[in-house]
Amino acid sequence: MKTTTVHPDEVSRKWFLVDAADKPAGRLAVRIAEVLRGKDLPTYTPHVDMGSFVVVVNAEKIKLSGSKDEQKLYKDFSGFPGGLKQRTAKTIREKDPGRIITQAVKGMMPRNKLSRTRLTRLKVYAGEQHPHTAQNPEALAF
Numbered sequence: 001m002k003t004t005t006v007h008p009d010e011v012s013r014k015w016f017l018v019d020a021a022d023k024p025a026g027r028l029a030v031r032i033a034e035v036l037r038g039k040d041l042p043t044y045t046p047h048v049d050m051g052s053f054v055v056v057v058n059a060e061k062i063k064l065s066g067s068k069d070e071q072k073l074y075k076d077f078s079g080f081p082g083g084l085k086q087r088t089a090k091t092i093r094e095k096d097p098g099r100i101i102t103q104a105v106k107g108m109m110p111r112n113k114l115s116r117t118r119l120t121r122l123k124v125y126a127g128e129q130h131p132h133t134a135q136n137p138e139a140l141a142f
Contacts, residue, residue: 006045013121014052015137017130020101021061023142028062029104031142036118037109049114054140055132056124060097064089074103098124 016035020028034040038050064072072089092099101124109115123132 004043006043006048006050008048008050011048011050013050015132015135016052016054016140017137018054018056018140019058020056021058022063025062025064025100025104027142028056029101029108031140032056032101032105032122033108035140036105036121037115047114049117051118051121053121053123053132053135053137055130055137056098056101056122057128057130058126059101059124060093060126062093062097062100064100069093074099097126 032054035054036051038044069090073086074092076085
């Protein structure tokens with residue numbers, strides 16, 4: 001058997017649409033990270049960026065298990081003494097609902113330069129409307 005490797009100019013990207021309403025944040029993030037990396041493809045090559053685009057809608061309706069709305073903390077540090085701000089998931093959901101999904105997916109990606117470019121293909125929207133209808137995104141199965 002021959003081993004074939006995919007070259008970056010041979011990659012064709014697809015667009016997927018995910019409805020995050022009433023879906024657990026962790027399970028959703030695992031599936032999104034898998035598609036962004038291209039691990040769902042039979043020709044997956046770790047050193048080639050071959051993932052697809054993912055559009056997430058209804059980010060404000062994502063489900064967090066247990067009492068994570070009040071107990072889970074999101075931290076922002078300015079770099080200065082006393083510059084640590086800690087906010088609960090409930091306040092983050094009100095202010096920027098896409099951050100919960102974005103940060104969960106980012107935590108499940110490998111820590112390298114390639115993952116930073118892969119994260120640019122993740123598009124998260126709070127409501128049902130998104131500007132990517134021209135790309136004809138297909139629904140991502142769970």
